[in-house]
Amino acid sequence: MKGSNFRILKHLKMNLLRSLRTPGLRGALHYTETRTITSGTLHIKDPLNFWCGGRVNLKDVKTKSEPVYEPATGRVLCQLQACGAADVDAAVGSASAAFTVWSKLAGMERAKVMLEAARLIEKRREEIAEIEVVNNGKSITEARLDVDSARLCIEYFAAQATTLSGQHVQLPGGSFAYTRREPLGVCVGIGAWNYPFQIVAWKSAPAIACGNSMVFKPSPVTPVTAVLLAEIYSQAGAPEGLFNVVQGGQETGSLLCHHPSVAKISFTGSVPTGKKIMEMASRGVKPVTLELGGKSPLIIFEDSDLENAVRGALMANFLSQGQVCSNGTRVFVQSSILPQFLKEVVRRTKAIQIGDPLLDETRMGALVSKPHLEKVLAYVKQAKKEGARVLCGGEPFIPADSKLKAGYYMTPCVLDGCTDDMTCVREEIFGPVMSVLSFDTEDEVLRRANDSALGLAAGVFTKDVKRAHRVIENLQAGSCFINNYNITPVEVPFGGYKASGIGRENGQVTIEFYSQLKTVVVEMGDVDSLF
Numbered sequence: 001m002k003g004s005n006f007r008i009l010k011h012l013k014m015n016l017l018r019s020l021r022t023p024g025l026r027g028a029l030h031y032t033e034t035r036t037i038t039s040g041t042l043h044i045k046d047p048l049n050f051w052c053g054g055r056v057n058l059k060d061v062k063t064k065s066e067p068v069y070e071p072a073t074g075r076v077l078c079q080l081q082a083c084g085a086a087d088v089d090a091a092v093g094s095a096s097a098a099f100t101v102w103s104k105l106a107g108m109e110r111a112k113v114m115l116e117a118a119r120l121i122e123k124r125r126e127e128i129a130e131i132e133v134v135n136n137g138k139s140i141t142e143a144r145l146d147v148d149s150a151r152l153c154i155e156y157f158a159a160q161a162t163t164l165s166g167q168h169v170q171l172p173g174g175s176f177a178y179t180r181r182e183p184l185g186v187c188v189g190i191g192a193w194n195y196p197f198q199i200v201a202w203k204s205a206p207a208i209a210c211g212n213s214m215v216f217k218p219s220p221v222t223p224v225t226a227v228l229l230a231e232i233y234s235q236a237g238a239p240e241g242l243f244n245v246v247q248g249g250q251e252t253g254s255l256l257c258h259h260p261s262v263a264k265i266s267f268t269g270s271v272p273t274g275k276k277i278m279e280m281a282s283r284g285v286k287p288v289t290l291e292l293g294g295k296s297p298l299i300i301f302e303d304s305d306l307e308n309a310v311r312g313a314l315m316a317n318f319l320s321q322g323q324v325c326s327n328g329t330r331v332f333v334q335s336s337i338l339p340q341f342l343k344e345v346v347r348r349t350k351a352i353q354i355g356d357p358l359l360d361e362t363r364m365g366a367l368v369s370k371p372h373l374e375k376v377l378a379y380v381k382q383a384k385k386e387g388a389r390v391l392c393g394g395e396p397f398i399p400a401d402s403k404l405k406a407g408y409y410m411t412p413c414v415l416d417g418c419t420d421d422m423t424c425v426r427e428e429i430f431g432p433v434m435s436v437l438s439f440d441t442e443d444e445v446l447r448r449a450n451d452s453a454l455g456l457a458a459g460v461f462t463k464d465v466k467r468a469h470r471v472i473e474n475l476q477a478g479s480c481f482i483n484n485y486n487i488t489p490v491e492v493p494f495g496g497y498k499a500s501g502i503g504r505e506n507g508q509v510t511i512e513f514y515s516q517l518k519t520v521v522v523e524m525g526d527v528d529s530l531f
């Protein structure tokens with residue numbers, strides 16, 4: 001026992017020494033791969049802005065700094081320095097300089113850097129996941145999967161980088177044309193707070209695979225992990241300025257969108273902000289990718305495997321404390337199986353372990369902020385007022401551990417007796433609140449499921465193969481699931497119909513959204529002039 005303790009201590013010491021020798025791991029994080037942190041202990045003092053290949057301390061003394069919180073404890077984690085016009089200009093300038101080098105590399109050369117970045121992410125998986133938990137409040141189990149998804153995305157687009165190519169078209173008289181797939185230039189990424197590390201990878205990986213550079217602005221609520229990715233790309237051999245991070249809120253975001261040297265904007269966030277982004281982009285005729293909100297239907301037919309349908313409904317509603325764009329929050333259950341479904345879904349919802357998100361056994365951590373928690377609780381109150389029945393949850397939750405008492409927790413909620421006109425059924429709540437509606441026929445449920453301005457995702461549970469495909473064909477949603485929910489492998493496109501967005505992330509098609517085609521016509525004979 002003594003010997004094994006000694007070996008563990010020696011291992012920890014070696015890792016600590018190694019981490020202090022590694023650029024980017026120095027400073028206030030004092031972090032190693034094997035050392036784990038506990039809630040309430042991490043302090044971040046290093047600057048969170050990053051351009052020209054390093055972290056940047058803003059010089060402007062007038063820069064306002066804002067507190068960033070640890071949702072699990074309600075404690076201030078760090079101060080955010082928001083970038084102004086000169087900072088945004090410096091970051092875009094840095095990205096423009098990198099573009100001239102990076103865009104000329106062969107796909108294989110880009111892939112090499114990206115695969116090294118993926119390797120570094122895998123090596124630092126636990127560290128990144130823990131920091132994500134401290135800043136976002138989600139459970140460590142989910143954060144690890146998010147880091148994996150980020151890494152897989154970078155690996156996938158590294159492979160895509162090696163396959164980018166144009167077309168050769170034979171023309172009369174031996175003449176021909178060819179197309180070149182070329183990058184766009186400096187791309188801007190703007191992220192939401194629910195999947196901070198995953199979002200920054202889902203945007204940067206296709207962008208840099210195609211030869212673009214990027215300036216990324218995380219949500220001011222979760223600014224911490226994007227800069228880790230910036231350091232990783234740098235350590236992996238990316239040219240200075242290939243990937244930059246500017247911090248701030250809507251002012252900084254709008255400076256980025258209006259910047260004349262920016263070629264494209266890829267945004268993840270709410271529908272109202274998405275509309276503003278599109279307006280700003282239209283002034284410079286810049287292409288946009290918009291990954292926006294949802295109010296997705298999950299349809300459970302009476303012939304479903306009930307056990308799987310219940311599991312699917314929980315996965316569709318309670319991942320990341322319900323703060324998931326694609327969540328199937330309108331759960332339509334065929335009336336004949338409604339009582340069994342509700343009994344089982346409520347039993348399992350009540351059993352969800354809420355608490356310290358850094359503990360392995362926790363399944364639901366804290367919501368992202370106090371105002372957001374209050375907003376979600378207000379939705380539950382409104383649902384009750386409008387006649388929905390609360391079968392469980394929907395209350396603030398105070399964990400027993402004293403250090404978590406000021407955290408932003410609530411009990412996951414199941415609402416029954418919901419009708420299509422209720423606020424909880426019409427609006428995106430973005431919290432752990434499942435609204436259950438009953439239906440009788442396929443035609444009826446299709447009409448009701450499509451009765452929304454949003455169309456991000458949809459799901460169906462049934463053992464009838466023909467019905468499954470027929471229903472999916474008629475659902476107005478971009479990301480659909482049969483007999484499962486919220487499965488988003490990086491090899492398949494993800495994105496919404498209707499007001500849920502424009503463009504796709506992941507999958508081969510995403511190359512189209514980060515590149516442009518140049519057509520070259522080559523004359524092999526004489527010019528046949530009409531003049």
Ligand SMILES: NC(=O)c1ccc[n+]([C@@H]2O[C@H](COP(=O)([O-])OP(=O)(O)OC[C@H]3O[C@@H](n4cnc5c(N)ncnc54)[C@H](O)[C@@H]3O)[C@@H](O)[C@H]2O)c1
Nearest residue numbers: 191192193218219249250253254269270273291292293325
């Ligand atoms: N479809 C998807 O893939 C997806 C994924 C995650 C989250 N979301 C959506 O995101 C929303 C929650 O995230 P949120 O609250 O951070 O969204 P939000 O729209 O408030 O903010 C998103 C980002 O936009 C920035 N921003 C705000 N105003 C801006 C402006 N005028 N100009 C430029 N940038 C501006 C914010 O600082 C933040 O970085 C939900 O609606 C959710 O459904 C969608």
Ligand SMILES: C[N+](C)(C)CCCC=O
Nearest residue numbers: 194195324325326486488
């Ligand atoms: C990986 N999930 C859980 C499907 C989340 C996708 C991103 C949406 O918020």
